[in-house]
Amino acid sequence: MSTVLICDDEPxxxxxxxxxxxxxxxxxLTCTSGRAAxxxxxxxxxxxxxxxxxxxxxxxxxxxxxxxATSQVPVLFLTAKDTDISQVAGFAVxxxxxxxxPFKPRGLVARIKAHLRRARGHAGPESATVVRCGxxxxxxMRRTAELMDVALELTPTEFDLLVALARAGGAAVPTxxxxxxxxxxxxxxxxxxxxxVYIRRLRRKLAAVDPASEHIVTVWGVGYxxxxxxxxxxxxxxxxxxxxxx
Numbered sequence: 001m002s003t004v005l006i007c008d009d010e011p012x013x014x015x016x017x018x019x020x021x022x023x024x025x026x027x028x029l030t031c032t033s034g035r036a037a038x039x040x041x042x043x044x045x046x047x048x049x050x051x052x053x054x055x056x057x058x059x060x061x062x063x064x065x066x067x068x069a070t071s072q073v074p075v076l077f078l079t080a081k082d083t084d085i086s087q088v089a090g091f092a093v094x095x096x097x098x099x100x101x102p103f104k105p106r107g108l109v110a111r112i113k114a115h116l117r118r119a120r121g122h123a124g125p126e127s128a129t130v131v132r133c134g135x136x137x138x139x140x141m142r143r144t145a146e147l148m149d150v151a152l153e154l155t156p157t158e159f160d161l162l163v164a165l166a167r168a169g170g171a172a173v174p175t176x177x178x179x180x181x182x183x184x185x186x187x188x189x190x191x192x193x194x195x196x197v198y199i200r201r202l203r204r205k206l207a208a209v210d211p212a213s214e215h216i217v218t219v220w221g222v223g224y225x226x227x228x229x230x231x232x233x234x235x236x237x238x239x240x241x242x243x244x245x246x
Contacts, residue, residue, distance in 0.1 A: 017050060061089060074096045145162055152209070
């Protein structure tokens with residue numbers, strides 16, 4: 001049974017979301033403050049966090065930052081803040097999804113269940129395959145990724161975004177297609193900002209392994225692509241992954 005932590009300073013919202021999840025056979029832990037959420041994360045094996053932003057003492061942004069310092073557990077913001085700036089800020093601190101209040105119960109539960117499936121690595125029929133593109137390797141069954149044989153610590157959304165780029169074999173992937181692949185829904189006008197924030201985060205993590213190379217290239221007016229020819233001589237690739245074979 002999966003366990004979801006729900007944190008919101010509105011007790012009614014906490015109770016509603018918890019009941020929705022319990023009807024689906026998902027265990028729900030609840031709290032009404034950011035500090036309590038962090039304490040529960042240390043005490044329990046949590047599979048996902050549903051988090052409000054506007055809370056006293058410690059807001060959801062800060063809670064998410066602290067979660068990301070030690071964990072890649074999926075985080076979904078459930079908030080009344082519905083501006084593009086707030087959404088971009090949420091993704092920038094490490095959130096995997098963003099839902100605004102008032103929310104549709106079935107839609108919220110569907111999103112949560114999708115994140116839980118992805119976090120468990122249940123990727124469907126293709127889960128037994130490994131996707132390689134230049135120096136990037138993505139194991140879909142284990143949901144692990146490497147750059148030049150160096151493991152990458154990615155959130156579920158970052159992983160799905162990198163897989164979408166790798167599958168394209170170095171070709172440009174439109175921003176809308178990247179959004180569908182990583183968020184599993186049709187893009188909105190604001191979705192471009194979400195993809196941009198996550199591409200920036202992916203670039204930082206790739207640069208931590210190989211700071212001398214640009215691994216994700218912006219294709220203006222289209223989207224992004226992997227630079228498949230990049231190779232770091234300090235971490236030579238196995239013969240089957242050298243060059244631009246994908």
